[in-house]
Amino acid sequence: MVRGANLALRFLLELAALAALAYGGWQAGGAWWSRLLLAVLAPTLAAVIWGRWVAPKAKHLLTDPARLVPEWVVFGAATAALFATGHPVLGAVLALLAAGNRVALWRLGTGTGGNPITR
Template identity: 70%
Template sequence: MLRGLNLTLRFLLELVALAALGYGGWQAGWSGWSRPLLAVLLPVAGAVLWGLFVAPRARYPLPDPLRLLPEWVVFGGATLALLLTGHPVLAVVFAVLAAANRVALRLLDTSTGGATLPG
């Protein structure tokens, strides 16, 4: 049951990360055309990175601990986007939940996909 809850939380954190990247992109836009462009490009870049290296059916799955790098880029980027848009409490809550979820998944020996190390 705990594994299912943590995997559900993980999925929700992924969605929140993409939303935060989109919001951050919108807020970072300087002119009329850059706002929607960044609001689309930042979450798309996060989703592509996630899909290539982290997702359960990633095209190029990375083994632990290497897969932490793209995870940190996406979750860290979302945290930074929340911080820079004036939402420090949300940023801290998001970062703590993401870190706690990663630790819980590891302690519960729950896979989120990825490759296995040889040997």
């Protein structure tokens, strides 16, 4: 049950990161079309990074600890977007929850896709 709850939280955190990146793109200065472009491209780039190296069915799945690099890039960018748009508390909560969730999954011996990890 704890494992399932942590995996569900992980999925929600991934969605929150994508939403934060889209929001950050929309809040950027400039014309409406450039803001729209950033609001689409930022989460798309994050999804590509995630899908290529982090997602459970990624073709180029990285193993721990190398897998932490793209995870930190995505969650770090989402946190930075929240800070830059005037939401430091949300940014801090996202960062702390993502880090805590990753540690909890590691302690449970579970990868982010629910698969067992070797230590």
